[in-house]
Amino acid sequence: MPAVVIIGGQWGDEGKGRVVDFHARYCSMIARYSAGTNAGHTIMNEHGKFALHLVPAGIFYGDKVCVIGNGVVIDPDILLSEIEMLSSRGIDTSKLIISDRAHVIMPWHRVIDVADEKLRGSSAIGTTGTGTGPAFHDKVARIGIRVGDVLDSERFPDQLQKVLDYKNRVISGLYGELELQYDAIFAEYSAFGEKLRPYVTDTTSIAQDAHQRGEMILLEGAQGSLLDLDSGTYPFVTSSVPASVAAGGAVGIGIGPTAIERVVGVYKAYQTRVGNGPMPTELFDEDGALLLEGGGGAPGTSEYGTTTGRARRTGWFDGVLARYTSKLNGVTSVALTRLDSLSAFDRIRICVAYELDKERVTSLPASLEDSSRLKPIYEDLPGWKQDVSEVRHLDDLPANARQYVRRIEQLLDAPIDMISVGPERHQAIVTRDIFGGNI
């Protein structure tokens, strides 16, 4: 059986957690393969509402192996709180496994994340401040500390001392911050290590064996393709290595790329972004404010960040960027989310091209930094002004909503197999399962 990757097609927060929670039923293993605690995936199902940063969204089924793969960077404090929160709410976490190769977010990463942003001043990226970016920087610089290191009582003391000496020189010399203390960090991380030890294993072999046995593996992407280091709106991107795009999925759990046969692109029915950087279709008017407050869709789903609580920037669906990310990921199936959040609009706009220096362009310029030079060219479609959150069959959607969905499908050049009309697991119109079977 193939592995399937679920990725975000925009700037994150497309509803990946929600889509994984729905489709995990068909799989035996669900794995996070990149990013860190900067991710925030919201899940609403019969167990309640959950915000997960590290634990895969497949955890609610109880019988699925949930993997935090080698491509993830882990803040042990946040992971342990997440496990505790799930257990206290009756969710079985005994099938969670954590890669011994995953890198660890250390206290200096959080300090540097915040200090770097201060230094950037008006060019700040608007990071989540979780230390995720700096942990990836250290991984690439080959001075990262991995989960297996923390568990190794022979190696960890010396390794910690060496890295801390170096980091303290940076923290005090470059940023003027107070040096961090070895004893406190050693004690805290050794305790974290002992608590995590039962979950830590060689997840790479386990994933490879599962693939060999023909089991279905679902790879849960984090962030969105436009935040990807190589393909996104650089430098306003995240630092994940491997990439958050579909190609990173294989690397991040240690299987070959040929195992991935299907790629599900999750797209919100409009555009949002948290943090700074270009966003050609951003709205600063009352339509934007209405999208921020949930657009007349399901109550309690206004657009505030799951990780930081920041208001998300909002705008109309950007068909140019969406088509770009559909191709970038080789999307075979689309999950379109938050269709209900457009219910309040008389007229809905889709950006189909940009005007750049009087020319019409339909591809992504490498530098979008000055996106004020890009003028979106919109197509206007009529709204449906009707609650769609209880619709479960495509034919029962209002004709104007069906027209909107079809237009997006054309722009993405990939079939929309799932339309999410509310945040709850069951609030979806599904025409094909993600493995291509009609249902």
Ligand code: GDP
């Ligand atoms: P992720 O990071 O891609 O998993 O997305 P987030 O969880 O950060 O943000 C998605 C937000 O949209 C969450 O508040 C979800 O509960 C909500 N959501 C997901 N699908 C739908 C939908 O179809 N309708 C509405 N109204 N909300 C949705």
Ligand code: IMO
């Ligand atoms: P999920 O998985 C939305 C954004 C940050 C910032 C930039 C860099 O929930 O979709 P970082 O802390 O990664 O160095 O910040 O990336 N960002 C996200 N935005 N959803 C996410 O994840 C994000 N992860 C990072 O807001 O603009």
Ligand code: MG
């Ligand atoms: Mg999110």
